[in-house]
Amino acid sequence: MKQQLAGTYYFPKSSRAASVELLVNGEMVNLYQDKKCIMATNTAQLSVSSAIPGVALEVDFADGGKFVATNSGDRLSLASGKLERLEKSVKWVLASVLLVPLLIWFGVAVLMPKLVTESVNYLPDEVAQEMGEQTFYALKKSILDPSEIAKSDREQVINQWQQALDKLGLSREKFQLHIYKSDFLAANAFALPNGTVVITDQLLISLQDNPDAILAILLHEIGHVQRKHSMRIVAQSISNTIIVAVIFGDLETVAELLVGTTAALVQNAFSRDMEREADTYAFEKLVELGIPATAFAEAMQSFLDLNHSAADLPATQRKGLLRYLATHPDIEERIARANQYAK
Amino acid sequence: MDVDNTSKQEVQFNEVPVEFSGRGGEFFGIWIVNVLLSIVTLGIYSAWATVRTKSYFYANTKLDSHAFSYLAKPLQILKGRLLAIAFVVIYSLVSNFFPLAGLFFSIALIFIFPWIIVQGLRFDSRMTSYRNVRFNFHGTYGAAFVTFILLPIVGVLSVYLAMPWVMKKMNEFVLSNTSYGEQRLTTYIETKQYYLTALLVLLVTVIGVAAIFAIVYAALGGLGLAAFAGISTAAQIAGGLVYFALIFLVNAIFKVKIRNHVFNSTEFEDLAKFRSNMAILSYFSLIATNFLAIIFSLGFAYPWTAIRTARYLAKSTQAKISDKASAVIDTMGDHNSSFGDEAADAFDVGVSVI
Structure with a gap:
């Protein structure tokens, strides 16, 4: 088949250019400048660029010369045009x-x-162990200060916790309770992936008359450990990073931002689901201990009261768009669920 | 400074057109089909998508009626991308599961970062050709370490007072190490212009933030946390828009002032001179409408925004070329990895001057 294309020829290793005609006839390739043949070669000595809509065809010759078609729609039958057709x-x-x-x-x-x-179930326990120990070490160095609560009071809380663990058949070794003062965390409690549980002075003080509520919160925290929530969050954030990097590597910043937002919204929804899962775990274990699930509701209510007095910020009024940005479900919703469970 | 005064006068320069001929509809087809193929191939096709997208923009950018060419091959990019992703996976696994070990990794990253920058710039330059002559980048690791690690530390230690100078040094590093064939780029950018731009940005930021607070105060009669918590959804959106507008305005000022200055003070001696006459307001409205279009189209307007941005940049650029432009020599071999380039992509550390 014979094909003829008008274009520009660039001489090898220089910017010198000439207006030419490219003639392809079977395996023969000829370049004509002002009707004079300036090059004769064959199809084995050249590579033709992949066809892209709106991009002029380029032919690279083995000696370093280059031909660029004038009309961006011109194509040679030498190159595959499948992608361009799609x-x-x-x-x-x-x-x-x-x-x-x-x-x-x-x-x-x-x-x-x-x-x-699924995949976090295949992670060896040593990973959670190591992750918990290192995080605990870092927290002790940064935001956790020694407790200011009397030693006897602390021992009482820990004793109560250990008795509850024994009754539930859970390991005292694994779920060690620590009490720290933290201005950064204020009234709070958390559990690390290796089972280490931390509660702050401020939370203990605000719940000192209600040991069952303390237990409810601690059980919620180890619910996160038992369901491997932190490992899931980490794995989720890694996989999101990878998805964005792999598939949208060339989307440019604004589009990446959009994909990132979708991922963040999903992640927050994921996180709200996990809170509910941990809540349910706490309800079940409370009932096993013979404590009504309303103890959890009382603990949540005291959070509400604390927040009201501390910052004047109505934490329950997450209305409109802000709701989707929240990592925890609405506190009133959680109280209602606890009361529902108790019935 | 005006480069017209700095070149010898015996060389004859001619004004040549700078055009961008890409079309939104055409690029939309390329883009959406490539995204689909990238997803169904679990990302493998993204290397081909990158090459096709870059080729489209390069081939449609014409200087003196000659188009630019993008030379990278998809497999080159795929190889680099796989290495970079392996690196990111290991990094995020280590830093998430073993936070302390992650700290050491971060320190190592400080030393890898300049290498990534140099590799990325070198790859980009060498994969770009004009009139069958390639660009090249000659920056060294040592100079990149000083420019991108040590100088920013100096900038921070000086309470950011030295930052505009640091940014000028960064631009200078990229520009003065770039060559077209054997011809080096010469730059006369001035520290003064960076400080003037920084001052303008600071001024606009102060006025803008003050304006936002004034609006909130007027609307709510207070600035306490309680007042903010009472803001309705509509007001949240309005507040967000004003905030984004300010960010875009600051961005526009920076980009326009610096690009104009860089173009007007950089040349290929005896070969080509450039001029950029971007205007802050028109560029601001371009990027702000791009953002809105992308948000309201759920991302589908992206191809249209990319095309109109390229067209705007071409329209705001003028070039003069001497008769020597047809006799530039290319002496480069073809040996280079795309790993640095891809790692830079994945870590979002793109270095761009213009």
Whole structure:
């Protein structure tokens, strides 16, 4: 088959250019400048650029010369044009417009969380152990200060905790309770992946008349440990980073921001689900100990009161858009769930 | 400074057109099909997508009626991308599961960072050609370490007073180490311009933030936490818009002032001179409308925004070329990795001057 293209020829290793005609006839390739043949070669001595809509065809010759077609629509039958046909096909473009959002949603909101939840079960215990110890060490060096509560009071709380663990058949070794003062965390409690549980002076003081509420909060925290929540969060954030980097590596900043936002919203929803899961764990264990689940509701109520007096900030009034940015479910919703469970 | 005074006068320069001929509809098809293929191939195709996208923009950018070419091959990019991703996976695993070990990793990163920058700039330059002559980048690791690690530390220690000078040094490092064939880029950028721009940015930021507080105060009659908590959803959106507008304005000032200065004070001696006449308000409205279009189209307007941005940049650029432009020599071999480039992408440390 014979093909003829008008274009510009750039001489090897220099910017010298000439207006030429490229003639391809079977395996023979000739370049004509002002009707004079300036090069004769064959198709084995050149590489033709992949066809892209709106991009002029480029032919690179083995000696370093280059031909660029004048008309951006001109093509040689030497190069495959399959991808270009997809990119120009209305059918494919429309299908992509529908499929891309669906697949992104499916990947980020369905597939990855499922994979992540499954995969953390295969992580060896040593990882959680190491992660917990290192985090605890870092926290002790930074935001945790020695407790100012009387030693006898602290021992009483720890004793009560250990008795509860014994009754539930949980390991005293694993779920060690520590009491620290922390201005940064204020009234708070948390559990690390290795089972270490920390409660702050401020929370103990505000719940000192209600040991069952303290127990409810601690059980909620070890619910996170038992369900491997921190490992899931870490795995989720890693997988989101990878998805964005791998698939959207060339999306440019603003589009990356959008994908990032979707991932963050999903992650917060994920986090709200995990809080509910830990709540349910606490309800179950409270009942096992013969304590009504309303103890959890009381603990939550005291959080509400604390927040009201501390910052004048109505924490329950997460209205409108802000709700989707929250990592925890609404406190009143959690209180209602506890009361519901108690019935 | 005006480069017209700095070049010898015997060389004849001619004004040549700078054009961008890409079209939104055409690029939309390329983009959306490539995103789909990237997703279904679990990211492998993204290397091909990158090459096709870059080729589209390069080939549609014409200087003196000659187009630019993007030379990278997809497999080169894929290889670099796989290495970079392996690195990111190891890094995030280590820093999440073993926080202390992650700290050491971060320190190591400080030493890897300049290498990534140099590799990325070198790859980008060498993969760009104009009239069959490649660009090149000659910056060394040592100079990059000083420019991108030590100088910013100096900048922070000086309570940011030295930062504009540090930014000028960064731009200078990139510009003066770039060459077209064997011809080096010469730059005369001035520290003064960076300080003037920083002052303008500071002034606008102060006025803007003051304006936001004034609006909140007027609307709510107070600035306490309680007042903020009482803001309705509509007011949250309005507040967000004002905030974004300020960010875009600051961005626009910076980009426009610095790009104009860089273009007007940099040349390929005896070969090419450039001029940039971007205007703050028109660029601001460009990036602000781009942002709104992307938000309200759920990302689908991205191709259109990329095309109109490229068209705007081409329209704001003028070039003069001498008759020597047709006799530039290219002496480069082809040996280079794309790893530095991809790692830079994944860590979001792109160094851009213009």
